[in-house]
Amino acid sequence: MKITEVMAPEHETVVRVEEPSVGLTGFVAVHSTALGPAAGGLRMRPYADEAAALEDALRLSRGMSYKNAAADLPLGGGKSVILGDPARKSPEMLAAFGRAIDSLGGRYWTAEDMGMSPEDMAVVAGETAYVAGLPHGEYASGDPSPITARGIFSAIRITARHRFGSDDLTGRTVSLQGLGHVGVHLARMLHEAGARLVVADTDAARVTAAREAFGAEAVAPEAILAVEADILAPCAIGAILNEKTIPELRVAAVAGGANNQLATAADGARLHARGILYAPDFVANAGGIINVATEILRISDRAGYVDQKLAAVETTLDRILTRAAEADLSPNDIAEATVGERLVRPAA
Structure with missing residues (x-):
């Protein structure tokens, strides 16, 4: 296996991993260990090329x-990606990637992300101890999706209260992009809260299931961002809020689970200029990593820890939206400034 260091601005360590015998090409990116070992999931997607995969990892x-x-966890930030179709991954490929992670000596902990399952992570864990989100074990946290969805649902309610004056979602229309592990749990919560759903996903079976289970209206994936709704909940890929799509939005607020929803920092200001309230994604979707952190940190009372941290994140989001309104600034700018202060490594 070939592991090559890649130079990347603002990142502590980035490596390219290649093992042709098992069809493996991927990257591990460690952004910061200022607060503790870097933690972030392993994602597998059919990226267009290595440049796209590296950009996603960074x-x-x-x-x-x-x-x-933002979640006040003693963990830094990292991520890993594998190029390829998740349907074609093999135990040998996952084991090889596990060995690559192990070579970093604990600077990075991985877990389940897009294209992966708790069972896949168990294979990775056969080669390294630095894996969380496992299906079995004393501190196993399992699938983080339900906790992620729970945090996003709370973020939507907080955002609704700031935007509409009430967190009651009865009769509110939510356009939901993505019905994967997180999206389907969120759809159920929104439906039970009385919201009307408009959904889109590239998987037709998921869309059909949402229509039958939640009475959701379905639209084509390319149409979801232009749907007229109260709240847009992006729960698929990132960079979907950009110079091209923001003028097309017909919503009053955005709060969802996708990572890196803004294509650039300027897009937060674009949303604000349009009067669209944005719940910064790295605050709104922290539930999953909170759940995974219980495994990394060996927390015995997982449920209590998760409850405590989710409540703290809710308070943080509420304060960010309040400060943004008072200062007439984008919530993303307020969030980055607030959280960025915590990322400065204390002087020795």
Whole structure:
């Protein structure tokens, strides 16, 4: 296996991993260990090329630094990606990637992300101790998706209260992009809260299931961002809020689970200029890493720890939205400034 260091601005360590015999090409990006070992999931996608995969790893790892800091976790930020179709991954490929992670000596902990399952992480864990989100074990945290969705649901309610004056979602229309592990849990919560759902996903079976289970209206994936709704909940890929899509939005607020929803920092200001209230994603979707952190940190009372941290994140989001309104600034700018202060490594 070939592991090559890659130079990347603002990142502590980035490596390219290659093992042709098992079809493995991927990257591990460690953005910051200022608060503790870097933590962030392993994602597998059919990226267009290595440049796209590396860009995703770099953006996601930075996002994890901010997410972990926002949740006040003693963890830094990192992310890993594998190029390829998740349906074609093999135990040999996952084991090889596990050995690559192990070579970093604990500077990075991985867990489940897009294209992975707790069972896949168990294979990775056969080669390294630095894995969380496992299905079995004394501190096993399992699938983080339900906790992630729970945190996003709370973020949507907080955002609704700031934007509409009430957190009651009865009769509110939520356009939900993505019905994967997190999206489907969130759809159920929104439906039970009385919200009307408009959904889109590239998987037709998921869309059909949402229509049957939640009475959701379905639109084509390319149409979801232009749907007229009260709140947009992005729960798929990142960089979907950009110079092209923001003028097309017909919503009053955005709060969802996708990582790195803003293509650039300027897009937060674009949303604000349009009067669209944005819940910064690295605050809104922190539930999953909080759940995973219980495994990394060996927390015995997992449920209590998760409850405590989720409540603290809710308070943080509420304060960010309040400060943004008072200062007439983008919530993303307020969030980055607030959380960025925590990422400065204390002087020795």
